[in-house]
Structures are given as structure tokens and as C-alpha cells.
Amino acid sequence: MKRKLPLLITFTVGIILIISEFIPHKPFGQLSGELEIWFLIISGFAILLGQLSLFKVNIIKIKFKQRDWQFYVVTLLSFIFMVTLGFLWGTGNSAGILGHGESISGAMGYKPFDFLFHNVYQHLQATMFSLLAFFIASAAYRAFIGRTVESNLLLAAAVLVMLGNTTFGVLLTGWLPDSLKFLHLPNVSEFIMTFPTTAGQRAIMIGAGLGIIGSSLRIILGIERSYLGGE
Amino acid sequence: MEQFFTTLGIWLGALFTFAIFSFLYKDNPFYKTAEQIFVGLSAGYWFVYTIFFILIPNLYNPLTQDFSANWIKLIPAILGLMMLMRLIPKTEWVSRFPISVIIGTTSGVFFLRYLKSDVLNQLTATMINPFIGDSWVTVIGRLMLIVGTICGVIYFYFSKKHTGALGVSAKIGIYFLMVSFGAAFGYTAMARISLLIGRLQFLLGDWLGIIHP
Known part of the structure; x- marks a missing residue:
């Protein structure tokens, strides 16, 4: 059973x-x-x-006072704080246990839950992701070392797409005559995105789609049962 | 009073921005604290969001407003509570029943959705006449689209060894996949840099008031 x-x-x-x-x-x-x-x-x-x-x-x-346990206290406190504010005064148009909290919302400009969301959560999230800009540079160095045809293609596509989307790219090839406009970097970038990139994405989508269909059938027919766990 | 909270909000934002950026020097207690606050607030946000925007409108409101027409929603409610039994090791097995509903629904929905959007629609979109185009650049592009898609799919065919014609097609497929990955990487890098610029604009504009939009 x-x-x-x-x-x-x-x-x-x-x-x-x-x-x-x-x-x-x-x-x-x-x-x-x-x-x-x-x-x-x-x-x-x-x-x-x-x-x-x-x-x-x-x-x-x-x-059990594991390593850096003090920081987990911070996690719990911020979790409880956020949940408490949400339950007391609600969020957006939804009222909490104490209603909409018109007076506190009037003083803060937002409901307390939304205040925390806009002034702490969103800043933390944006900074956390922007931090990756620094690490992506070192990742790019490793990925873009042009040793094989494949890595050269990766490098060329990334550089052309990035240049084509910046004003520097426009400046670099802006002098080209009309007959060579297809070599203008924004046009090259658009060409890469519209044709070869779409082809690659499409192949991945078809491959993954067929894989998902196969997995779904295996689950429905009871061949794949790993979601039930061990025992 | 509102001015005070606006200023407080900006200072909080600046403080947490610096705490996260301090990781660029090395891992430190300021970064760790900000990171854990982010985890806690994130979990708290989704907890409240789930209750206010999923459970209340889809479960609580229908049951309290018109019970006789919506009593059937008690079944997913009970299944949902059974899901929470997973927290207790002895009653963990009870959660298999709601999980089986979720897995069954996901499988059924995904089977149809991916068959239509990721397979049939993509195949239809690839079956084009490449020679109808307003310029020779478009014609070349369309030819690349057809060849790239077919060769890319061949690359994902692992039931036969990639040798001979199949090997050549798979190799061409890899080239198209690499261009695709390169473009995706370029876009990701640009998105991250755009976020970094946003942070600098916040610090120099909203916080210090040095720059004005």
C-alpha cells in the first residue's frame, strides 16, 4: 500500500x-x-x-553548535522577522492579522513587509548577482582560451554579441559603407542571435523535450519510481 | 516621518551592498551575516507569498465563501498537510501520496506541454523555405538555421556511434551549439555587468547624491 x-x-x-x-x-x-x-x-x-x-x-x-552557528541564528531571526511582519500587516493589497496598518504604512511609505522587501531584500539580491560580474570575468578567461575550433567559436560568438550590444561596437564599425552594412557589429550580433544561436537553442529544446516526454511516460507507467524514495 | 524611513531604507541598502561586495576582498563576517540575512528574508518572503497568494485565494477563500460548492478542495488540503508529515521521520512515508499527485500532474502536463512547444512547434518553425528572403544574408541565415537544428539534434542522438556521416553531422551540430553557448555567455556577462552598473548608480546616486539620472 x-x-x-x-x-x-x-x-x-x-x-x-x-x-x-x-x-x-x-x-x-x-x-x-x-x-x-x-x-x-x-x-x-x-x-x-x-x-x-x-x-x-x-x-x-x-x-549542536556547529561551525559558524552564530550566523544561522541570524538566518532564523531574519526569517521570523520577515514572516511576522507579513502576517501582522500583510503585503501589497492583502491585509494581515492587524489589517492593512494604514498608520504604519503612512509613516514608512510601504507596509513593513514591503519596506523590508524593497530596501533590504532587493538590494541584497541585486548585489549578490552583480558580484558574479567579477567572477564571470575569470570564468571567461578560462572558457575563452582559444585552443580548439569549438572554444574559438564560443569566444567569437560571445565577443561579437557583447560588442554588438554596446556603443563601442557601434563606433568600431559605424564607418562601414552601406554595401558592407551586414558587417556592422550590431547587425552581426543580430545575425548570430537570429540564426546560428536559434539553431543551437532549437536543437537543445527538441533534445530536452524528447527527454522530458520519455521521462514523463516512464513515471506515469511506473517504470521510474525513484521519487518514492528507498525502502 | 516618511523621509526618515526613506533615508533609513537607502542607508540599509548601502550597508548591505558594501557587506556583500566585501567578499571581493575575502570571506568575512560582514559578508556571512548579509548572506544569512538574505537567506532568511528570502525564505520568509516566499513563506508569506505562498500563504497570501497561493493558499488563501485557492484554498481558504473558496472554502470559507462557498463550502458546499468547493468542499472537494478539502482533498488537496489534506494532501498538503500530509506533505508536511515529511518533517517527522516516522511519518515520512505519508508524504508519498501528495508527492505522487504532484509527480503525476507534472508528468501529464509536461508530456503535453513539451510535446507541443519544444518538439512540434520547433520542428514546424524549422520547416521553412530558406530561399524566400529579402536579402542573401537572410537566405544564408535560414540555411544555417535548418542545417544547425538538424545537426544539433543529430549530436543528441546517442544510440549510434558518431562516426562517418553521422559523426560529421554531429561535429557541425557541436559548432552550432558552441556559437549558441557563446552568445548565451555574452548575454549573461552583460546582464551581470548591467546589475553592477545598477548597484554603482544606487551608491553614487541615491546614497551619495554625486550623480543624477
């Missing part, structure tokens, strides 16, 4: 959704719509599970 029933549920749900595409009438059309809402609700609980799991893992690290 612990293994067979989940397999049966997966098969039934998967088959209903596939059939509903070909027979969009009662009961399949209705069932597939309802199943998609169920999916959304259960996924919501799965997200909560992720956050609670993070909470549990951090508590364990603090309890």
Missing part, C-alpha cells in the same frame, strides 16, 4: 491529464482543471515544507 497506491495515483492523474487534451469534454476537461488547482495547492504546502525544513536544519545546527 505504501508503494503501490502512490504509483496508482501517479498513473491515474497523469493519464487523466493526457486524455483531457484529446477529449476536452466532461468529465475529463473538468477533472484536469480541478487537478491543476490541486497541484497548485499541494505545491503551496510543498513550498511551506521547504521553509519549515530550512528552519529545522538551522535549529539543529544551532543546537
Whole structure:
């Protein structure tokens, strides 16, 4: 029951959704719509599970005073702080336990949860990703060493695309006569993006698409069972 | 009062920006603290978002507003609670039932979605007449598109050894994939640099007021 029933549920749900595409009438059309809402609700609980799991893992690290445990206290405090503000005064147009908090929102310019989101979370996120600009430079050095035809192609495509999207690129080839306009760097960049890059992306999409279709069939038919875990 | 909180917000932003950038020197307590605050706030944000924008409109509101028409939503609610049983090792197996619903739905939806968007639509878009174009550059481009797509797909065919004609086609496929990766890398690098410029604009404009947009 612990293994067979989940397999049966997966098969039934998967088959209903596939059939509903070909027979969009009662009961399949209705069932597939309802199943998609169920999916959304259960996924919501799965997200909560992720956050609670993070909470549990951090508590364990603090309890056993693992290396750098003090920083995990900061994680927990900021998590609790954010959740508390969200529950008390809500976010956006949604009211919290204490309503919309007009007075506090008036004083802060935002609801407290949104204040934290705009003034701390967004800055942290943008800086964290901008930090990668420095590391991507060293990654580029390693990736772009032109040893083979493949790495040279990678280098040429990246450089041309980057130059074509900057004013420097426009300046470099802006003097070209009309008959050679196709060599103007923004045009070269556009050509690369429209044709060879699309071809490569398309091949990846078709390959990955076929792989996903195969995996989905294996899961629905119960051949692939790794999601049930060990035992 | 609003002015005070606006200034506080800018100072908080500047403080955390410097804390994260301090990692460029070396790993340090300021960076670690900012990093953990980011993790905590991120988890807290998604926790609140899930409740306010997923569970309340799709579960709580329908059940409280019209229970008799929406009682069926109790099933995903119970399945969702069963999912939380995963936190307790002894009752972990209970979460297999909601997981099987999620996996079944995802498989069914992905089967159809990828069949249409990633396979059929892409194949249709590749079946073009390359010689209908407004210039010879477009004709060459369209030929490259067709050859590149076919050769790229051949490269992903691993059931036969890549030798002879198949090997040559796969090699051409790799070249197209490399151009594609190079362009993607170029765009990623530009996006990161654009974010860095945004940070500098914030520090020099909003915080120090040296530059004005």
C-alpha cells in the first residue's frame, strides 16, 4: 500500500491529464482543471515544507553548535522577522492579522513587509548577482582560451554579441559603407542571435523535450519510481 | 516621518551592498551575516507569498465563501498537510501520496506541454523555405538555421556511434551549439555587468547624491 497506491495515483492523474487534451469534454476537461488547482495547492504546502525544513536544519545546527552557528541564528531571526511582519500587516493589497496598518504604512511609505522587501531584500539580491560580474570575468578567461575550433567559436560568438550590444561596437564599425552594412557589429550580433544561436537553442529544446516526454511516460507507467524514495 | 524611513531604507541598502561586495576582498563576517540575512528574508518572503497568494485565494477563500460548492478542495488540503508529515521521520512515508499527485500532474502536463512547444512547434518553425528572403544574408541565415537544428539534434542522438556521416553531422551540430553557448555567455556577462552598473548608480546616486539620472 505504501508503494503501490502512490504509483496508482501517479498513473491515474497523469493519464487523466493526457486524455483531457484529446477529449476536452466532461468529465475529463473538468477533472484536469480541478487537478491543476490541486497541484497548485499541494505545491503551496510543498513550498511551506521547504521553509519549515530550512528552519529545522538551522535549529539543529544551532543546537549542536556547529561551525559558524552564530550566523544561522541570524538566518532564523531574519526569517521570523520577515514572516511576522507579513502576517501582522500583510503585503501589497492583502491585509494581515492587524489589517492593512494604514498608520504604519503612512509613516514608512510601504507596509513593513514591503519596506523590508524593497530596501533590504532587493538590494541584497541585486548585489549578490552583480558580484558574479567579477567572477564571470575569470570564468571567461578560462572558457575563452582559444585552443580548439569549438572554444574559438564560443569566444567569437560571445565577443561579437557583447560588442554588438554596446556603443563601442557601434563606433568600431559605424564607418562601414552601406554595401558592407551586414558587417556592422550590431547587425552581426543580430545575425548570430537570429540564426546560428536559434539553431543551437532549437536543437537543445527538441533534445530536452524528447527527454522530458520519455521521462514523463516512464513515471506515469511506473517504470521510474525513484521519487518514492528507498525502502 | 516618511523621509526618515526613506533615508533609513537607502542607508540599509548601502550597508548591505558594501557587506556583500566585501567578499571581493575575502570571506568575512560582514559578508556571512548579509548572506544569512538574505537567506532568511528570502525564505520568509516566499513563506508569506505562498500563504497570501497561493493558499488563501485557492484554498481558504473558496472554502470559507462557498463550502458546499468547493468542499472537494478539502482533498488537496489534506494532501498538503500530509506533505508536511515529511518533517517527522516516522511519518515520512505519508508524504508519498501528495508527492505522487504532484509527480503525476507534472508528468501529464509536461508530456503535453513539451510535446507541443519544444518538439512540434520547433520542428514546424524549422520547416521553412530558406530561399524566400529579402536579402542573401537572410537566405544564408535560414540555411544555417535548418542545417544547425538538424545537426544539433543529430549530436543528441546517442544510440549510434558518431562516426562517418553521422559523426560529421554531429561535429557541425557541436559548432552550432558552441556559437549558441557563446552568445548565451555574452548575454549573461552583460546582464551581470548591467546589475553592477545598477548597484554603482544606487551608491553614487541615491546614497551619495554625486550623480543624477
